[in-house]
Amino acid sequence: xxxxxxxxxxxxxxxxxxxxxxxxxxxIIRKEGAKLKFALLFPDVYEIGxxxxxxxxxxxxxxxxEDIACERAYAPWVDMETLLREKGYPLYSLETYTPLGExxxxxxxxxxxxxxxxxxxxxxxxxxxxxxxxxxxEDPLVVCGGPCACNSEPVADIFDAVxxxxxxxxxxxxxxTVLKEKERGAKRHEIxxxxxxxxxxxxxSFYNPVYEGYDLVRIEKTQKEAPEKPSKxxxxxxxxxxxxxxxxxxxxxxxxxxxxxxxFRGCTRGCRFCQAGFxxxxxxxxxxxxxxxxxxxxxxxxxxxxxxxFSLSSGDYSKIHEIVPKLIDEFNxxxxxxxxxxxxxxxxxxxxxxKIQSVRKTGLTFAPEAGTQRLRDVINKGVTEEDLLxxxxxxxxxGWNSVKLYFMIGLPTETDDDILGIxxxxxxxxxxxxxxxxxxxxxxxxxxxxxxxxxPKPFTPFQWEAQDSLDEIRRKQMLLKDALKGIRGxxxxxxxxxxxxxxxxxxxxxxxxxxxxxxxxxLGARFDSWDEHFKEEAWIEAFAKCGIDTEYFANRxxxxxxxxxxxxxxxxxxxxxxxxxxxxxxxxxxxPDCRKGCNGCFGKKYADYCKI
Amino acid sequence: MSxxxxxxxxxxxxxxxxxxxxxxxxxxxxxIVSFATALAVGYTSISEWVDVKLAKDITETEFIEKxxxxxxxxxxxxxxxxxxxxxxxxxxIMKAAEYDVTASCDIEDAMHELLSDDIVVTKKTKSGMKxxxxxxxxxxxxxxxxxxxxxxxxxAAGGLNIELLMGxxxxxxxxxxxxxxxxxxxxxxxxGK
Numbered sequence: 001x002x003x004x005x006x007x008x009x010x011x012x013x014x015x016x017x018x019x020x021x022x023x024x025x026x027x028i029i030r031k032e033g034a035k036l037k038f039a040l041l042f043p044d045v046y047e048i049g050x051x052x053x054x055x056x057x058x059x060x061x062x063x064x065x066e067d068i069a070c071e072r073a074y075a076p077w078v079d080m081e082t083l084l085r086e087k088g089y090p091l092y093s094l095e096t097y098t099p100l101g102e103x104x105x106x107x108x109x110x111x112x113x114x115x116x117x118x119x120x121x122x123x124x125x126x127x128x129x130x131x132x133x134x135x136x137x138e139d140p141l142v143v144c145g146g147p148c149a150c151n152s153e154p155v156a157d158i159f160d161a162v163x164x165x166x167x168x169x170x171x172x173x174x175x176x177t178v179l180k181e182k183e184r185g186a187k188r189h190e191i192x193x194x195x196x197x198x199x200x201x202x203x204x205s206f207y208n209p210v211y212e213g214y215d216l217v218r219i220e221k222t223q224k225e226a227p228e229k230p231s232k233x234x235x236x237x238x239x240x241x242x243x244x245x246x247x248x249x250x251x252x253x254x255x256x257x258x259x260x261x262x263x264f265r266g267c268t269r270g271c272r273f274c275q276a277g278f279x280x281x282x283x284x285x286x287x288x289x290x291x292x293x294x295x296x297x298x299x300x301x302x303x304x305x306x307x308x309x310f311s312l313s314s315g316d317y318s319k320i321h322e323i324v325p326k327l328i329d330e331f332n333x334x335x336x337x338x339x340x341x342x343x344x345x346x347x348x349x350x351x352x353x354x355k356i357q358s359v360r361k362t363g364l365t366f367a368p369e370a371g372t373q374r375l376r377d378v379i380n381k382g383v384t385e386e387d388l389l390x391x392x393x394x395x396x397x398x399g400w401n402s403v404k405l406y407f408m409i410g411l412p413t414e415t416d417d418d419i420l421g422i423x424x425x426x427x428x429x430x431x432x433x434x435x436x437x438x439x440x441x442x443x444x445x446x447x448x449x450x451x452x453x454x455x456p457k458p459f460t461p462f463q464w465e466a467q468d469s470l471d472e473i474r475r476k477q478m479l480l481k482d483a484l485k486g487i488r489g490x491x492x493x494x495x496x497x498x499x500x501x502x503x504x505x506x507x508x509x510x511x512x513x514x515x516x517x518x519x520x521x522x523l524g525a526r527f528d529s530w531d532e533h534f535k536e537e538a539w540i541e542a543f544a545k546c547g548i549d550t551e552y553f554a555n556r557x558x559x560x561x562x563x564x565x566x567x568x569x570x571x572x573x574x575x576x577x578x579x580x581x582x583x584x585x586x587x588x589x590x591x592p593d594c595r596k597g598c599n600g601c602f603g604k605k606y607a608d609y610c611k612i
Numbered sequence: 613m614s615x616x617x618x619x620x621x622x623x624x625x626x627x628x629x630x631x632x633x634x635x636x637x638x639x640x641x642x643x644i645v646s647f648a649t650a651l652a653v654g655y656t657s658i659s660e661w662v663d664v665k666l667a668k669d670i671t672e673t674e675f676i677e678k679x680x681x682x683x684x685x686x687x688x689x690x691x692x693x694x695x696x697x698x699x700x701x702x703x704x705i706m707k708a709a710e711y712d713v714t715a716s717c718d719i720e721d722a723m724h725e726l727l728s729d730d731i732v733v734t735k736k737t738k739s740g741m742k743x744x745x746x747x748x749x750x751x752x753x754x755x756x757x758x759x760x761x762x763x764x765x766x767x768a769a770g771g772l773n774i775e776l777l778m779g780x781x782x783x784x785x786x787x788x789x790x791x792x793x794x795x796x797x798x799x800x801x802x803x804g805k
Contacts, residue, residue: 013654019613026624026684249624249684251617303624303682334627335641 005097008089015079019251020046023072023094026249027301029059030095034069036179038062038171039093039103039140042074043110043118044527049074050248051256053310054146054167055109060245061168068175071095071103075118076125078526078533084125091125100126105178106140107163107171110148113506114499114529116155120521123158130518132160132205137188141178145171149202150232150279151458151566154506154513156204160188161195163202164569165232166265168241170200196226200233207568209511214552216510219568231570232279234609238265238286243294246301258306258339259298261291263323267312268594270601271369272380272585273411275457276312278573281601282610288319288326295327299336307331308339316595341365364395367406370414371421377588378413380581385425392429401442405429409476409494410454410468412585419476422449423483430488445489451480453500457507458566459573461581464558467504469551473497498536502528504554510565513553516546574603615650621684622647622662629682631675632668648702648798649709649766652775657795661702669694705801708751709766711774712759715791720755722785727753733776746776766798 012018040059042049049055055072062070071093076084084091090099100106106128108119120130128142129135135142144152145163152162163170174195181191196203206223209216221228235241243262250257266283267276295307307327314320327338368388369381376383388405395403407422426449433445453473456465468476477494484492506513519542520535527533543550558564560579567575577600584591591599594610602609613621623643626633635641644665651657664675672692679689731747749772752763764772774793782788 018654019617024685251613251621251684253617253620299627300630301628303627303629305623305627335633335635335643 003090003092003097003099005092008083008087011083011087015083016077017046017252020074020077021080021094023097025094025251027246028095028248029063029070031063031069035067036069036105036175036182037098037103038068038070038105038107038175039100040070040072041100041106041108041122042072043108043115043122044075044529045077046074046250047252047254049109050250050254052109052111053244053260053262054111056244056247056260057242058107058109058167058171060247061242062171062175064242064245065172065175067179068172069095071098073100073122075115075122075527081121081125081526090127091122101128101140103140104182105175106142108142108144108146108159110144110146110152110155112529113148113154113503115527116506116517117521117525117528119155119158120518121526131157131514133157135160135188141188141191143174147275147279150275150569150571151508152202152204153209153511153565154509154517156511157514159204160192161201161203162230163200163233164230164571165200166235167233168235170198170233173198174201193223193225196223196230199231202230202569204511209565214549216563216565218563221568229568229570232572234282234572235265235284238262238284239290244298247298249302249304256308257304258308259295259302259304260308260310261295261298262286263291263309263311263314263317263320265311268316269313269382270380270581270591270594270599272378272461272581273369273408273454273457275460278459278578278601279571280312281573283595285318288323291323292326292330295330299331299334305335306337306339308341310341314340364400364402365404365406366391368425369406369408370411370418371407371423371425372418374588375411375414375418375421377590378585379411380585380590382590382593385428388425389428389432392432396433396436396441399442401433401444402446402448403429404448404450407449407451408454409451409480410473412454412462412465414468414476416476416479419480420483422451422480423487426484426490427487430490434488446491447487447489448491448493449480449484450493451477452495453497455500455504455507458564459571459578461578461585463508463564463578464560464562464582466557467501467554469555470497470501473500496531496534499529499531499534501550501554502539505548505550508565509553512546513548516542516548519545572606572609573601574605576603577601614653615647618651618660619645619647621687625679625682625684625687626664629678631678632666632670634665634667646701646703648706648800651795652793655774655793655795659795659797661798661800663702702800703768706767706798707765707801708763708799709771709795710797710799711762711764712794712796713762713774713778713791714794715758715760716789718757719760719781719785719789720757722781723753723755723760726781726784731777731780733780735776746772746780749773750777761796763799 012021040055042052042055059070062068073091073093090101092099123130128139141160143161143163144159145167149162149164152159163174177194178191181194192203195201196206203226206221206226208220208222210218210220264283264285266280268283269277271277366388368383370376370379392403405426426447430445430447433441456462456467474497481492484490520538523538523541525535525538623645633643636644646663648661672694675692676689730745732743732745734741735744749765754761778791
């Protein structure tokens with residue numbers, strides 16, 4: 001396809017934020033004459049894709065290999081999609097303005113289910129067939145990775161290969177294998193066969209789901225040499241691993257416009273709703289010295305004025321009380337501020353918070369997740385009301401007056417008492433603020449109570465649980481809204497429950513959903529996680545047309561004996577462990593943090609994978 | 613890119629260049645960097661001016677070299693001049709600006725015709741819509757076919773809005789056409805700054 005970016009550039013005045021489509025960011029990597037071209041694709045808008053740490057790591061990792069040129073593209077916003085279609089232009093990479101169809105590999109990052117329609121936009125604008133089976137020898141290999149790769153079944157017909165687990169070594173190995181196979185003249189099928197032997201690669205076309213009636217009864221392996229159970233890839237050492245190198249500095253403000261320092265991967269807490277808490281196990285920390293070195297070099301090569309500590313629960317970092325003051329000291333004169341998202345309310349960080357305050361104040365979010373101790377025990381969120389009130393008090397005393405409380409609605413075993421418990425907690429936090437002397441507290445309290453609807457996810461103890469029906473979620477939202485009335489300083493924010501239901505369908509869906517996905521796309525579905533774009537009618541029509549029973553996937557309590565669409569994938573934590581955890585949940589029993597003693601989540605096979 | 617984007621880009625480049633930046637006082641200290649004027653989104657420019665305050669004296673050459681090693685492609689410091697701490701800001705001494713406008717059709721005659729009379733446009737103001745004559749803001753025009761060079765008022769209070777001028781021209785010609793705008797110069801009260 002012949003494509004002249006200069007011609008397109010003249011038209012860019014017609015679209016919102018043209019800087020999304022021109023590249024040229026500081027630290028951009030352009031490689032001439034590399035043997036393999038890898039397009040790193042993010043199926044959402046530029047500002048979000050550029051904020052994804054994993055993509056930043058892969059960009060640096062892949063480009064560190066001499067033979068590989070890794071370039072980027074993001075989902076074009078609807079105005080840009082219209083422009084490209086109108087003019088017959090292809091989607092192109094931001095580094096060299098090369099049409100994506102000319103790449104050897106198209107690699108998508110799948111961070112959430114609601115971006116799936118954008119994959120189709122990106123493929124269609126690249127003239128690459130949607131389905132793996134329809135692609136020919138000349139087409140790029142289409143692969144994916146990211147958390148959604150642990151159940152990629154709803155998009156399995158699209159992807160030639162799926163990368164599961166940590167990507168920094170895996171993506172390089174995949175690219176090198178493709179290059180080696182292509183150089184020896186291997187056909188597509190042979191390349192896939194070679195890929196399937198890499199630890200962490202799943203080739204969906206080598207496995208075939210078998211249904212009886214509407215139920216999935218087994219998954220048959222159709223390729224003798226492919227592994228019985230493809231397993232996730234684990235990066236063993238974060239200190240020796242490649243990080244983000246000299247990261248791109250965008251022209252546009254992006255969602256996370258700062259330096260992210262990853263403290264550790266994995267989490268030991270075991271909150272039963274949390275997929276990240278299980279799929280990123282085992283826990284692996286970066287040494288403090290490594291993090292400090294990275295901080296210095298990243299600030300120097302980007303000019304950023306903000307650092308954010310990145311992990312699933314930063315308060316759990318073994319050196320957290322040392323690294324916070326160290327970073328503040330190091331960068332104070334340069335006016336670089338530090339932010340600490342993902343802090344648990346039971347982490348004792350009062351002193352650290354006060355120091356952060358001295359640099360710059362950012363918002364604080366606490367996540368009790370559920371309104372009563374009973375329900376927090378069910379979900380194994382080991383925090384108490386005392387923890388929350390103490391943290392809130394600490395924050396108020398340190399001068400904060402804007403705090404967000406985050407909860408989920410529709411958790412397993414939830415009753416109206418648990419919903420009313422959310423309002424109770426909010427009331428107590430509000431009282432905590434207003435009981436302080438006027439001269440000691442900030443001006444007015446802004447207490448945001450934010451709720452989302454619980455979405456059961458694969459590879460969690462709640463993977464068999466039902467999501468509440470839309471009516472039930474809406475009823476509970478209204479119940480809470482009423483109960484929050486009259487509490488000083490409170491604002492209530494909640495999510496559109498229809499989108500949560502769609503997310504639930506795709507999170508635990510199987511291969512039959514792919515047809516509905518394509519149909520919804522044809523009917524105009526795009527950017528489904530964006531309220532202003534979400535087209536409910538398109539989805540309803542698509543599901544009806546394809547005979548998909550959405551309640552079957554989202555709202556049905558599954559038997560623990562069922563074959564799950566992801567039963568043939570090995571994510572290290574065993575199914576037996578999830579069953580045991582589900583039982584304990586329903587009995588209201590908590591499971592301690594595994595830093596305090598191994599709970600055996602990996603079973604025998606991987607027992608020595610965890611160093612704790 | 614918006615004006616804010618350009619400001620941020622310049623500040624980050626200063627940080628990368630390891631220049632001794634001076635910060636404002638107050639709760640949210642920020643580097644003291646101030647462009648003489650904003651550039652409309654979509655316009656290009658070969659002449660923008662910016663006031664920068666540093667915490668320590670450095671030479672003009674050092675500033676230019678360090679900045680140019682840290683700025684992204686397409687941005688370049690061409691000239692720098694040390695001024696007294698109490699010097700008036702660039703914005704305060706700015707008088708006029710020059711632009712090159714390139715249209716997709718011949719606009720020479722229409723432009724001359726437009727300039728022969730008042731150019732009354734409707735402007736949005738705080739108190740609602742208001743009719744204004746922008747002809748006095750146009751200081752000089754040199755038109756050749758589809759290219760015109762315009763000098764117009766630009767000071768702290770505002771100035772010639774190229775979009776409004778081109779809008780009036782389109783109205784006069786009774787048709788739509790595309791055009792690009794490049795700022796080629798900003799003129800200040802004190803020459804040599």
